[in-house]
Each structure stands twice: as structure tokens, then as C-alpha cells.
Amino acid sequence: MDEDALKRVVAGDVTALEQLQQSEDVQPEKTSEDTGMETVPQESETRASVPAVRKTSVPRKSVQHPERDEYRRQFLQVKLTGARRQTYLHDSIYKSCAKILPVIAPDMSVPTFINSVMSDHLKRYKSVINGIYNEEASKEAIDVE
Numbered sequence: 001m002d003e004d005a006l007k008r009v010v011a012g013d014v015t016a017l018e019q020l021q022q023s024e025d026v027q028p029e030k031t032s033e034d035t036g037m038e039t040v041p042q043e044s045e046t047r048a049s050v051p052a053v054r055k056t057s058v059p060r061k062s063v064q065h066p067e068r069d070e071y072r073r074q075f076l077q078v079k080l081t082g083a084r085r086q087t088y089l090h091d092s093i094y095k096s097c098a099k100i101l102p103v104i105a106p107d108m109s110v111p112t113f114i115n116s117v118m119s120d121h122l123k124r125y126k127s128v129i130n131g132i133y134n135e136e137a138s139k140e141a142i143d144v145e
Contacts, residue, residue: 072105074116075117076104076108078107089114097110
């Protein structure tokens with residue numbers, strides 16, 4: 001397993017997760033001929049009559065969650081493209097996003113998620129922000145009598 005890729009996954013780099021999964025899919029199983037060592041059959045291999053049990057995920061009942069669907073539509077879909085600029089987030093905010101995104105939106109990066117959230121915020125509060133801006137911009141720069 002590639003430790004550097006694993007570290008990047010933990011840090012929230014979703015592209016590293018894809019690379020890690022691809023490298024695991026490509027690597028062939030090592031045989032006794034490759035290592036020059038004799039292999040000892042595992043307990044499950046010695047029991048020919050008992051098939052190996054493979055764990056599969058049990059499909060959950062499809063429950064409608066309009067709030068969750070709206071959230072996914074609004075924030076978890078890549079929307080903005082083009083030039084980007086660097087900005088800084090508080091470490092706790094970045095860590096929170098990096099922790100949840102690989103689970104709820106594996107293909108989304110932290111900056112893309114923050115873009116979606118900020119875009120929604122600016123649209124939602126456009127009139128309030130413009131009102132504050134106009135109020136502050138109309139004040140006299142110099143107030144000397």
C-alpha cells in the first residue's frame with residue numbers, strides 16, 4: 001500500500017483515494033514462485049467443503065429525505081469552473097470538511113465544496129450584503145468640520 005497516497009487521503013485529497021484504489025486493483029497477488037517461499041494454506045483453504053463467506057453490504061431501504069436531497073443538489077455537485085484564487089480557512093473548518101467529504105461526496109475537494117457554500121451564501125444574502133455595502137459606501141470618507 002502506498003503510504004504517501006494514504007496520507008493524502010487522510011488529509012482529504014480525493015484524487016489520492018482514486019489512485020490508491022487503482023493501484024490496489026492493478027497489483028497482482030504474490031505467489032510462492034514470486035517470493036521463493038513455500039506458502040502454508042490458511043485454515044479457510046483447508047476446509048474445502050465450507051465455502052468462504054463474503055461480506056456484502058445490505059441495501060438500505062430507500063427513504064425520502066427532501067432536505068438531504070436539496071443539500072446534495074445545492075452543495076455537493078461541482079458547479080463553478082474557471083480561474084481560482086487561494087484563500088485560507090480556519091484549520092478546524094478545513095479538517096471538518098476534509099473529514100466528511102470523502103464519505104458524503106467522494107469526488108469533491110474541500111475548495112470545491114467551499115465554493116458551493118460561498119456561492120449559495122452570496123446568492124441567498126445578496127440584498128442584505130448590498131444594503132450593508134451601500135450604507136457603508138455612502139458615508140463620508142472625511143468628516144472634518
